[in-house]
Amino acid sequence: MSAPSRSALLVLAAAVLAACSTAAPVSGSPTPVSSPAALASPSPATHDTPPPPVPVPPRVVVLDPGHNGGNSRDRATVTAPVPDGRGGTKPCNTTGTQTDSGYTEHAFTWDLAQRVRDKLTAKGITVVMTRDSDTGVGPCVDARGAAGEKADADAVVSLHADGSAPANTGFHVAYADPPLNPAQAGPAHVLSADLRDALRTGGFPVSDYIGRDGLSPRRDLAGLNLSTRPTALVECANMRNAGEAALLSSADGRERYATAIAAGIQTYLAR
Template identity: 60%
Template sequence: MVAVRRATAPLLLAGALLLTGCSDDAPAAPPPPSPAATTASPAPTPSPSPSPSPTSSPSPSSSPVAPPPVAAGKVVVLDPGHNGGNGAHPAEINRPVPAGRGQTKPCNTTGTATNAGYPEHAFTFDVAQRVGKALADKGIRVVYTRQDDTGVGPCVDRRATIGNEANADAVVSIHADGSEAAGANGFHVAYSSPPLNAAQGAPSTRLAQTLRDTMRTSGFSAANYIGTNGLSARADLAGLNLSTRPAALVECGNMRNATEAARMTSADGRQQFASAIAAAIEAYLAS
């Protein structure tokens, strides 16, 4: 979620979102015979080849081997925002930690929720698991910043470190917003700006744009209350500031909007979010 969330639920951002074809080179043609070879003594007439045995059979042809997926071997870090145990440990999650650009932020937050009480931490964890399964099925190695939805943290600086230590090809943090502005709806994708290192420059911008474009083509509308055309350049998000890998953060929608809340609460809706995010990551990795 972003700064427009409730004061009791400051934004958690995490360290963080793919196709080209290949062609086989044809074997080189053998060189033409040299003049010396054409003037050499004629070769002796070969003896007639014996007839093949009637019991011989042709060698079976080998089946073609399918090429590996384009993104196989890549590493993706998925960062589901917040955690289910944060609310019971205020001292721990309120502890200040480095946030980049000379800032500090609370270690973590509780996140937001729908008006009916469905929490952001449960939504992000479920979507991240679905995204991870889709990527793993394509041969991509997936690393999560948290392994369950009952723990505390990890802190935002640690989440960024997980992506850096994994040498991730892409880091995607998954969140949902909690704006109470009238009519606020839609997704947006945040990226670090101005960049603090090379990975935060063109690679992170391209990751954010690919996520934005794929979310749109998957039927999601860009936010009407924050960012521009679904993108939000940010200098205050710890997970993005501290990342040395291509990273972006997806705010999937506004949990306080009734229509979007209904989509996030349903398993089918969460699968729609996950499918779009996974497709975007694949497209980014393969580009």
């Protein structure tokens, strides 16, 4: 047979090339790329990023240590009338009471307030005091009543000791009644009960001469009437009773009161 012509060889070669261009890739060889988009690097997997946590502002408590060490030196100021919150007036402040041996209520409340403050601040609670020493005058009861609103407080606790007949004993917690605003209508009652329960748990007896079961609704206390924040007033004991006077006069006794009061405030704030 004669050799194929040159033109026949060219036709054969073209057919072979066409067949190769459509054949499936050999196993292990790169997959043909059909478009430039396929050459782009794959996008990394995306994940929803949670928003940062919203910081929680610290709770704020106003502590109101009753009276002041300089009140007896400025009777004109402390006897001046101020609004009582129910359409009448009250004296700006008073000198407070004292034990038969001369330990004053203002000194007791100042020491107690500092102890309660330290326990609360150790828990991250912001504490505002209505007075910064035991040597000044006032503030007046209307200013004390406004202190909670001014500090944007979650709770206000006024600290006192009573001066009753020597045979009377026990603590009581007062709140404004009848209520004059929503804070007084409910939250103040809860705060008062939490303080009462904590003091009772701390081993202190409830009053046997005023109030009921350690709680005392009052309409005559301007600091309670004028408050727009949950407010309670703690009368820790009777300074005229010999046994309770000894407890109030001792550092150990004041520490016990401070522990109980701080616990009651923390229970209320945790609600």
